[in-house]
Amino acid sequence: MVDQYMFLIVEPDWDSDAYQGDSDRIEAEFPEFVVFERRVEELGARIVGGNALQSRKHGGTVRPGRDGRELEDAVWTDGASLESDEVITGFYLVEAESDEVAKQLAVGVPTGGHVESRKVFDFGGGQEG
Template sequence: MADQYMFMIVEPDWDSDAYGDQPGQIAVEFPEFEVFERRVEELGARIVGGNALQHRKHGGTVRPGAEGRELEDAVWTDGASIESDEVITGFYLIEADDVEIAKQLAVMVPTGGHIEWRRVFDFV
């Protein structure tokens, strides 16, 4: 049975707003993602999910409050963590037969930073 692996693309944030009304333009400007998707198939793995994430200004962080007051006492911050100039800009969820294939694919994910990858813990 194949395991699933999450590949998180960690790099400096990007100008997602520049593609707001032209999402198809991303494929034209970043053909390396199509190359990666072909390599996944060539190695016998499968892309289960994935996407680019909008610029950090379109999200934030939250620390839930104590039990029973998770929402009322939550602490909200605009944008991603200010501790780093790198954020998760996208992700792939890959299904692969073994960890060696997953490791090979993690190296091939296009990035201007690094990939954090993990095997998914299936608890369902």
């Protein structure tokens, strides 16, 4: 059975604005992501989703209000919720045959920080695998 794993890349925030619309620069400055993608294939796994996230200034945190999940009751805070110099800067969603393969892949995710690896819970509602 194939399971899905989410790899969250946690590291110091980055200047995503400096790379906006410049995919050639991204490929040139971050070749380790191509190496990781090849490793995924070598281990018989498959990337089914993933991307970089913009810097924390382009995000925020919302806490539902006391009276439910209505917009006017919500409390918004600019920036990421982590009380740290590190934020989630990107993610990969991969399918792998075993926890052992997922661990091998998690170790190879390029980062200047660390990777949080989580097995995706299967609700059994239409996902194959």
